[in-house]
Amino acid sequence: MIITRRTLLASLAAAPAAALASRAAFAAYPERAIHLIVPFAAGGNADIVGRIVGDVISKAVKQTVVVENRAGAGGSLGAEQVARAAPDGYTLLVGSNGPLTVNPFVQAHLNYDPLKDFAAVALTSYVPHAIILSNQVKAKNAGELVALSNTAPITIATSGVGSATHMTLERFKAATGAAVTHVPYRGGGALLPDVMSGSVNGAMTEFSTALPLHKAGQAHIVAIAAAQRSKLAPDIPTFDEGGVKGFRAQSYIGIVGPAKMPPEIVAQLQKAVADGLTSGPAAEKLVTLGSEVATAEQMTSKGFADFIRADYEAMREAAKLADIKPQ
Secondary structure (H helix, E strand, C coil): CCCCHHHHHHHHHHHHHHHHHHHHHHHHCCCCCEEEEECCCCCCHHHHHHHHHHHHHHHHHCCCEEEEECCCHHHHHHHHHHHCCCCCCCEEEEEEHHHHHHHHHCCCCCCCCCCCCEEEEEEEEEEEEEEEECCCCCCCCHHHHHHHHCCCCEEEEECCCCCHHHHHHHHHHHHHCCCEEEEECCCHHHHHHHHHHCCCCEEEEEHHHHHHHHHCCCCEEEEECCCCCCCCCCCCCECHHHCCCCCCCEEEEEEEEECCCCHHHHHHHHHHHHHHHHCCHHHHHHHHCCCEECCCCCCCHHHHHHHHHHHHHHHHHHHHHCCCCCC
16 A cells, blocks of 8 residues: 555644543543442441442542442352453452452352452452450450360351351461361351350451450450451450461452553552542541551552462462362
8 A cells, every 4th residue: 555645644643633532531531430349248348348448439530439239159240240341440349358369269160360350459458357256155365265176166157168267267277276167157247146146156257347246245356367456456365465376367458440441540540549548537437447458559559469469379378278179
């Protein structure tokens, strides 16, 4: 094909216009409501934190953020919906341990790859795991619980087989030799009434979930899987203090979108999250709920991506300890 001088000049003139149009499209984002998918039922940690972060994003980008609960398959249904969505920044996921780093080792037919099908935006927060016991069980720390389990039957509930808290319970058993029996439930909220009644002796759950019961005297937390005691309940010892040295475990929440989201949109969303959670009422609310706000590095796209990869490998090892095979 022969390119005439007129065609060449027209092409050169059009190129800057196309670039400007592209930039204008990004600058206009978002032009409509953003849908933030919570892959669990309403009322849980992911839902509560997701709504706080959704409000932070909404205020920053001056657009409505619609939070939708899409529960099922341990968070996989909602995660798959986002993985398959258009990478335009209008469909995001409240990502957590289950769909991002646990399900690959417990579900044989996962219809997405958590390391390849998502663009990390920012880690928002994490909450330590904790063991809470019925008031009928007199153990006051992790060491006493381990000793008791070797003399009497002890049942410990989690939110389900292959859940993040189940993985933590298996790590605890491997580290201590505790002879506890795992009782899987179908969600974190359902097990709490049974802990209070004594139908199960206790539960491994998120600290934020257990804390209201502890403060109300309806059950008692014996160990928190954090480096130090919580300022919200300084009476609760760490696993370290109970003799389980270096034991750490947590549930995390972060925002991801479909892979191939434009870097400009990822950066805009990341800045919205970081600016809103570095200080101010949203950050204070997370702390009040028992969460720890992510560090500045973890709130970057790269920092969160690195965090996901590290936790992915940790869950691989935890699945081996629990002898969990994908089903």
